[in-house]
Amino acid sequence: MKKLKPTPKAIKENHSRKGRTSRNKGSSFERTIAKVFEKVLGIELVRTPQSGGFAKNKTSAEKFRGDIVPADSTKDLVLHIECKNAKTWSLPKWIAQAESDCPNGKIPVVIFHKHNTSKDYIALNLQDFLSLVGQAAIVAKKGK
Numbered sequence: 001m002k003k004l005k006p007t008p009k010a011i012k013e014n015h016s017r018k019g020r021t022s023r024n025k026g027s028s029f030e031r032t033i034a035k036v037f038e039k040v041l042g043i044e045l046v047r048t049p050q051s052g053g054f055a056k057n058k059t060s061a062e063k064f065r066g067d068i069v070p071a072d073s074t075k076d077l078v079l080h081i082e083c084k085n086a087k088t089w090s091l092p093k094w095i096a097q098a099e100s101d102c103p104n105g106k107i108p109v110v111i112f113h114k115h116n117t118s119k120d121y122i123a124l125n126l127q128d129f130l131s132l133v134g135q136a137a138i139v140a141k142k143g144k
Helices: 008-041 050-054 059-065 091-101 126-137
Strands: 043-049 068-070 079-084 109-115 121-123
Touching: 008 043, 008 068, 008 079, 079 091, 091 109, 091 121, 109 126
Parallel strands: 079 109
Antiparallel strands: 043 068, 109 121
16 A cells, blocks of 8 residues: 655644744743742742743834743843753753853853753853852851
């Protein structure tokens, strides 16, 4: 029996469905990370429109760059956050995106998820990490 080839329309619909699924997965991950920040920092974060894509080349939309931003316009976050939820990691590409999209005065970070686990990770420049952590990384030994 001869196998039928999918029509161009069927191929396009399949790609569209995969793209929609991927976008939904990314949006869900962004909301999850926003909730984690809210729980730990006590500041509400929200997804940016189109995950910050609309602000890419617009200086007037500078505060909406990144994937999640403070909901309260009177608050600011020193981090420029890019969230990634993919089976295959492309960390150098993700870091390059975060750095190129990052507004002046912010620290670009990439928060990414390890597939089939409950683990999330963060990547940022070592100097930026040290400037954030500073003296908080020094812990006195017990009994001294």
